[in-house]
Amino acid sequence: MVSEQDWNTFMETGEVSPTIPPIVVQSWNYCRSIKLNPLKGYSQEVVTGKAFEEIMSHNSELLKIAIPFVQRLFMEMKDFKNSSFIGVLSDKDGYILKTILPAHGTDLSHSLYYSEGLRQTEELIGTSAISLVQKTLKPLQVAGFEHYCKIHHNTSCSAAPIIDASGELVGVFSLAGPKDKVNSHTLGMVIATASAISNLMKADQANSTLSEKTNMYMTILDSMNDGLIMLNAKGIVQYINPFGAKTLHIDRRKAINRPIDSLVDFDPIIMHALRSGVGYTDREFFIETKRGTLDFVKTAIILKDDDGMTTGAIDIFREIKRVKDLINKITGATAKFTFDDILGNDSALLEAIRMAKIAANGNANVLIQGESGTGKELIAQSIHQASARHDGPFIAINCGAIPRNLVESELFGYEGGAFTGAKSNGQAGKFELAHGGTIFLDEIGDMPLEIQVQLLRVLQEQRIMRIGGTRYIDIDVRVLAATNKDLAEGVANGNFRADLYYRLNVLPITLPPLRERHSDIVLLINMLLENKCQRLDIQRKHFDQESFDIMQKYTWPGNIRELENVVERMIYTCPHEVITKDFLPANMKKQDTPPPSWLGDNMTLKEFEHRYIMQVYEQCDKNISQTAKSLNIGRNTLYSKLKEVDENILVENN
Ligand SMILES: Nc1ncnc2c1ncn2[C@@H]1O[C@H](COP(=O)(O)OP(=O)(O)OP(=O)(O)O)[C@@H](O)[C@H]1O
Ligand SMILES: [Mg+2]
Structure with missing residues (x-):
């Protein structure tokens, strides 16, 4: 216990009695060194009004947690509700944020020194519990004459730091009372309170980080363009995202905590995965519902606990139509030319364009004929672009460029494992990819006869069956075909089916050379x-x-x-x-060369040959290789023929 004598001696001489705790000595020496007046010692620094509000709002987290806690202390605890102790909550800079008085307090005159907005630091009020906690971050008690300033000699104060998750000081909680009322529980009480506030703040911070993260994840799931459902081990819906609910026609608000099989009008495939405990990635499923067939690519993730027990499943699904749109986008299955790109005023060309525009307005099959490089693809793309299907895909397939044995799978697709080399998940064909758009069958004249039969059926029925498949898939596709061969001749000599020819040739367009x-x-x-x-x-x-x-x-x-x-x-x-x-x-x-003047002359065949060879030889600037190539004979033959004309010709040439 520091006595009044000890204090007086120090103030007069600077000498310290050995009974004074070292931390107090250190603080007294510091206060002396900064020339703090021990007879004044009443904080001059007070914030009020707006400035105080600002400090309060900076400390809102601390206040939110600490105030109710401290209030309860004074309302409920016998030791305090009738006492002369006041609770003081200050921030890390020493500003008093809140002073809490006991419910039925007595002798509270010391509360004067703890008014809200007052700042208490070692520099301002000298040695005190609050100022030393700020410095040492340790709980402690400062009583009576230990205070550097006389004004506090009748009080005793116990204070403890409030620390946040990162170990930083956020505030100080203290109990201040008359000197003679101090007892050993007070500090314990203060420590317990400050550490409870610290822990609540840490938990609160962790919670808000967690809820921020959860919010972020939920936003991602909610905005996904794939359907996503989370189920528990019994198949009860824990979460379904808006896209999933829309795709499956489920009312999202009513879905939570209900079994998935009660929400859809088909046998939910995810339940098989949940029961077997085996998931899969990107598998294609056709699901028969009352509203028709749904065509999905699905991924099932099975959730397991540490013991390997299934705890739930995540079902992610995407409509095939969207997958196909994506494929078409990536592979560039779009038309880029329009009628504006077709140049020319030739009457036959203008007639072809007129027909093509008629075709664009309807849905009829079109056969575009013309020699190589006359603009068949240009016309086909323009028809698609000018048609009602221009937002759909434009899929071009060159029937002549695909190996015969692959034409069928390219056009119609296949189911998993349908033939050697087939991918295990199966693959959609060009007709499926062109759904809602246009398919351009280029070089149709090269299509194998057996495929022609199938194509005819597809054109008639507007549906396809994949190779190895068992179900029909409806397709809405406009067919444009092109050829540089004479298809009528192909029909005549049996290389092209007449029935297919007539089906395709509803609107014939012929491009002039x-x-x-x-x-x-x-x-x-x-x-x-x-x-x-x-x-x-x-x-x-x-x-x-x-x-x-x-x-x-x-x-x-x-x-x-x-x-x-x-x-x-x-x-x-x-x-x-x-x-x-x-x-x-x-x-x-x-x-460009005009017919030679000697053509009308009478001559033998040999003579004709010689003259003709010489003419080409001259035209090719006496270049042997080029002449040989033009005449389609070997170089050696050319040499011997030139020698026949003139023995010395090659000497000249060299
Ligand atoms: N009338 C035209 N005006 C401008 N460019 C044209 C016209 N016709 C064709 N072209 C251009 O000529 C090239 C060949 O056209 P396209 O590929 O459509 O011919 P094609 O008949 O399909 O040929 P192939 O039979 O060899 O496949 C393209 O670059 C195209 O842009
Ligand atoms: Mg072409």
């Missing part, structure tokens, strides 16, 4: 030059009149695709702004 579109050639060349130069970001190039003439007379066996290639090549290979005939491909220039 480029050589018959004389007026369009100039237009196309100019458009292509313009577009390509622009795309390459180079100066616009031009063909001179001579090369233009050659191109117009050329027969263009590869049609517009060939024209595109030639123009592109010219742009790359000719360094000048004006492209001359020298840059045109050799085969085009050859055609």
